[in-house]
Amino acid sequence: PAGHLESATRLKQFASTLLRLFELSHSLDDLERCIRAYDEALELLPPGHPESANCLHNLAWALAERFNTSRSLDDLERCIRLYGEALELYPTDDPNRAICLHNLAWALMCRFDRSHSPEDLERCILLCTEALALSPTDHPERHLFLFNLAAALKRRYELSRSLDDLGQCISQASEALRLCPANYPNRTKRLECLGWALGERHARTNSPRDL
DSSP, X not given: OHXXXXXXXXXXXXXXXXXXXXXXXXXXXXXXXXXXXXXXXXXXXXXXXXXXXXXXXXXXXXXXXXXXXXXXXXXXXXXHHHHHHHHHHSOTTXXXXXXXXXHHHHHHHHHHHHHOOHHHHHHHHHHHHHHHHHSOTTOTTHHHHHHHXXXXXXXXXXXXXXXXXXXXXXXXXXXXHHHSOTTOTTHHHHHHHHHHHHHHHHHHHOOGGGO
């Protein structure tokens, strides 16, 4: 009904406002209210409604933020499921699809760090690769996509000891560092990842170019 759609739109807007507030305040109360509002909005939207994809994506993002604090596996599992549902609704040419792919890949990597499931890691790498294929070279978050892929390849190298995985990790981390803004808060993580990978390759191959 029209009334339900209007209510869903208002709830979605309210949830978006709370999400922005949380990003400023880091208040868990704002985050909890945001999650409830998105849940209520989704209950009012008919299946497959055009607004559902962004609503699912943003709710998954909010759950990911709560997971970062709670470390609750339930939050992580629901986050993964909702990102997957959002991906099913995003058209291939939607600019949000690449971001959703990247976010789902991040969530799968978090689950891999707990479960050590090779399936999660392989899917993470595939999603990262797809996100990069969909993003233009000047995409503002491309350096995030590249670093996420480098981090996943690092984990696979630690299992496989494959020099090919290590070489790809170095390539992606180098490009991520090149594109990363100088004042980006987590730039040091790019440096650490690349430094570790170069040091590891030097230890394996004794190549002076990696020093």
